[in-house]
Amino acid sequence: MFKHTIAAALALAFVGSVHAGKTLDAIKQRGQLVCGVNPSLPGFSAADSQGNWAGLDVDICKAIAATVLSDAGKVKWVPLNASQRFAALQSGEVDILSRNTTWTLTRDASLGLHFTGTTYYDGQGFMVTKKSKITSAKQLKGATVCVQSGTTTEKNLTDYSKAAGLNMKPVVFETQEATNKAYFAGRCQAYTTDASGLASVRNKEAGNPDDHVILPELISKEPLGPSVRRGDDEFFAIAKWVVFALIEAEEYGITQANVDQLKADSKDPVVQRILGTSEDTGKLLGLDKDWAYRAIKATGNYGEIFERNVGPKSALKLPRGANNLWSKGGFMYAPPVR
Amino acid sequence: MSAPPSKSSSFNWRSKAFRGVLYQVVVLALLVLAAAYLLHNTLDNMRVRGIKSGFDFITQPAGFAIGESVVPFDSAESYGKAFLVGLSNTFRVAILGILFATVLGTLVGVGRLSRNFLVRTLSGAYVDLVRNVPLLLQLFIWYFVLTEKLPPIEEALHPLPGLFFSKNGLQFPHPVWADGHLFTVAGFVVGLIGVWWWSRMSRVRFERTGKPTPFVLPAIGIVVLATLVGWLLGGAPAGLDSPEKTEINVVGGGAVTPEFLTVLIGLTVYTAAYIAEVVRAGIQSVPFGQHEASVSLGLGRGQELRLVQLPQALRVIIPPMTNQYLNLTKNSSLAVAVGYPDLVSISNTSLNQTGRAIECIALVMACYLTLSLLTSAGMNWYNRRSAIKER
Numbered sequence: 152m153f154k155h156t157i158a159a160a161l162a163l164a165f166v167g168s169v170h171a172g173k174t175l176d177a178i179k180q181r182g183q184l185v186c187g188v189n190p191s192l193p194g195f196s197a198a199d200s201q202g203n204w205a206g207l208d209v210d211i212c213k214a215i216a217a218t219v220l221s222d223a224g225k226v227k228w229v230p231l232n233a234s235q236r237f238a239a240l241q242s243g244e245v246d247i248l249s250r251n252t253t254w255t256l257t258r259d260a261s262l263g264l265h266f267t268g269t270t271y272y273d274g275q276g277f278m279v280t281k282k283s284k285i286t287s288a289k290q291l292k293g294a295t296v297c298v299q300s301g302t303t304t305e306k307n308l309t310d311y312s313k314a315a316g317l318n319m320k321p322v323v324f325e326t327q328e329a330t331n332k333a334y335f336a337g338r339c340q341a342y343t344t345d346a347s348g349l350a351s352v353r354n355k356e357a358g359n360p361d362d363h364v365i366l367p368e369l370i371s372k373e374p375l376g377p378s379v380r381r382g383d384d385e386f387f388a389i390a391k392w393v394v395f396a397l398i399e400a401e402e403y404g405i406t407q408a409n410v411d412q413l414k415a416d417s418k419d420p421v422v423q424r425i426l427g428t429s430e431d432t433g434k435l436l437g438l439d440k441d442w443a444y445r446a447i448k449a450t451g452n453y454g455e456i457f458e459r460n461v462g463p464k465s466a467l468k469l470p471r472g473a474n475n476l477w478s479k480g481g482f483m484y485a486p487p488v489r
Numbered sequence: 490m491s492a493p494p495s496k497s498s499s500f501n502w503r504s505k506a507f508r509g510v511l512y513q514v515v516v517l518a519l520l521v522l523a524a525a526y527l528l529h530n531t532l533d534n535m536r537v538r539g540i541k542s543g544f545d546f547i548t549q550p551a552g553f554a555i556g557e558s559v560v561p562f563d564s565a566e567s568y569g570k571a572f573l574v575g576l577s578n579t580f581r582v583a584i585l586g587i588l589f590a591t592v593l594g595t596l597v598g599v600g601r602l603s604r605n606f607l608v609r610t611l612s613g614a615y616v617d618l619v620r621n622v623p624l625l626l627q628l629f630i631w632y633f634v635l636t637e638k639l640p641p642i643e644e645a646l647h648p649l650p651g652l653f654f655s656k657n658g659l660q661f662p663h664p665v666w667a668d669g670h671l672f673t674v675a676g677f678v679v680g681l682i683g684v685w686w687w688s689r690m691s692r693v694r695f696e697r698t699g700k701p702t703p704f705v706l707p708a709i710g711i712v713v714l715a716t717l718v719g720w721l722l723g724g725a726p727a728g729l730d731s732p733e734k735t736e737i738n739v740v741g742g743g744a745v746t747p748e749f750l751t752v753l754i755g756l757t758v759y760t761a762a763y764i765a766e767v768v769r770a771g772i773q774s775v776p777f778g779q780h781e782a783s784v785s786l787g788l789g790r791g792q793e794l795r796l797v798q799l800p801q802a803l804r805v806i807i808p809p810m811t812n813q814y815l816n817l818t819k820n821s822s823l824a825v826a827v828g829y830p831d832l833v834s835i836s837n838t839s840l841n842q843t844g845r846a847i848e849c850i851a852l853v854m855a856c857y858l859t860l861s862l863l864t865s866a867g868m869n870w871y872n873r874r875s876a877i878k879e880r
Contacts, residue, residue, distance in 0.1 A: 263540035301841040309554040338636040381539040
């Protein structure tokens with residue numbers, strides 16, 4: 152329960168003073184990126200029966216591994232539950248946390264970490280059984296709601312319940328597995344977490360996914376993204392710009408399939424810059440000029456990652472919505488790679 | 490050889506006493522230095538990594554709701570209050586658990602020594618089964634039974650009027666507080682005083698005439714009667730808050746959640762098995778001659794147990810029983826696994842909202858330490874009271 156927290160505390164007590172700027176060297180030296188992920192959130196991160204990890208959060212780590220180590224496979228996956236995750240990052244157990252984590256002020260300013268950007272714009276929602284005939288969150292008066300501890304969800308639920316005068320009763324569980332089980336056993340009238348999480352849980356855990364409805368109200372803003380330890384600006388910049396490059400690749404039509412061809416003969420100066428055939432942007436990040444090429448080659452651009460893992464054709468069937476490019480009505484807007 | 494050391498020798502390297510003190514001072518100094526080093530290192534590293542620390546969050550509004558509590562809690566109240574609510578939930582389950590486990594454990598412990606084959610075997614089987622399955626698993630099993638096997642709240646079991654039993658827990662009617670109930674409480678207190686008086690009277694009578702006076706039934710009678718009279722004097726307030734069934738819910742009345750029931754049942758059943766062994770060992774520690782003496786005095790089996798064996802066994806039982814009570818209290822921290830908002834659960838939530846991990850864990854440790862020390866202080870007092878007094 153407290154394992155990671157205690158480990159973090161012990162690490163803080165016993166190691167000498169920490170030095171900044173070492174993460175990249177450490178990753179190269181051990182030949183592996185250590186990435187903290189959600190143990191079971193299909194679409195974002197989950198392992199199959201062979202132990203191969205897949206998902207949107209997983210792909211972000213793969214892209215970074217491809218950039219830094221030239222091999223998307225050189226990642227050590229550390230499954231973390233919600234209450235362990237920050238301690239694991241603080242103590243240096245993982246290099247990066249890519250675990251559907253909401254970017255908030257408290258976390259950004261007091262936990263010794265930096266959020267590197269948003270990889271999925273989400274909002275908190277409710278799931279109920281179809282049998283209950285509930286169609287709006289406003290009908291959940293006095294309802295018991297299953298929540299996982301260690302998330303922003305508990306506070307959002309309380310805020311919403313108070314503002315709407317609903318007096319909902321949270322039942323808080325330590326792990327996502329326990330929360331799922333309690334909800335599907337019928338202990339709670341509703342399940343609350345990020346809407347994408349609800350879709351994932353419904354798809355994976357429900358006997359028949361059609362028996363459960365996700366209510367239309369979204370009660371919060373949940374910008375989910377990776378985070379890295381504070382005090383290492385170099386690695387912070389790499390983690391940030393790999394995601395930006397993936398988004399910009401989508402904007403300029405660079406895909407996993409055509410990246411080699413574009414690298415060979417594209418005349419578009421922006422594409423040339425991203426793929427490192429003209430300017431060397433990699434040097435500024437402490438990398439080589441092919442850094443973005445390797446990331447795109449490994450995972451495809453942001454749009455491809457989205458479609459493959461959570462998009463309308465995947466098992467989760469989530470609409471692109473807010474996560475579309477800015478030029479197509481969404482929020483995905485990357486500063487230029489220039 | 491055995492001449493008393495002179496005063497000046499107390500600063501002599503050859504003096505055993507002086508060296509003894511010196512060693513202790515050195516060890517203590519090293520301990521303090523090590524602790525100071527670790528603390529300094531921790532604070533320094535946290536500062537370098539930009540992790541904020543301090544207990545200032547205690548007074549900040551918590552912002553999260555707590556599903557069930559003895560005292561009402563609002564999300565606008567402070568983290569400190571939230572911790573107190575968690576502590577009160579731990580208290581509630583620990584005190585009730587100790588009470589029930591003691592009763593159940595004593596029954597099973599006595600049952601293991603029964604002359605009845607079935608009672609003896611069943612008691613033995615219970616102890617063997619329950620002691621050898623981890624408590625966490627047992628909690629999961631109870632929670633599974635209470636949430637998976639019971640009907641949903643819309644089809645709640647309704648065994649008695651006003652009583653509802655469903656996945657939502659047990660809902661029951663409870664009296665609405667009215668001023669008249671002050672008399673009821675007063676009547677109850679008068680009843681307790683009456684019982685004390687009755688026990689004195691019967692002892693005096695026993696010492697004078699040698700005839701025993703019945704105690705248990707009259708005592709219950711006195712309390713019930715006095716409470717009833719008080720209630721009637723108070724104008725017999727009959728306001729009752731009964732749970733009512735609505736379309737999708739059962740509202741009103743008192744309620745205990747399946748999470749609370751799970752933890753209570755789990756802790757009771759588990760600890761009772763250990764208490765049973767403590768009680769059995771205690772009874773068996775009473776010499777066989779005491780049994781022969783009771784038989785030759787013509788005492789029945791029940792009288793022998795109550796008057797001869799249990800009072801003597803108690804002296805052996807109390808110290809290990811204290812251990813069991815402490816274990817139960819500490820084991821209640823497993824409640825977090827089934828979603829009961831105990832101290833650990835509240836601390837987990839606070840830890841995640843504030844990021845003050847070290848502070849929250851320190852608080853929890855301090856709470857359990859205080860709780861355990863208080864329990865053992867109480868039991869030590871009781872142990873001294875019931876120990877053989879040398880007069």
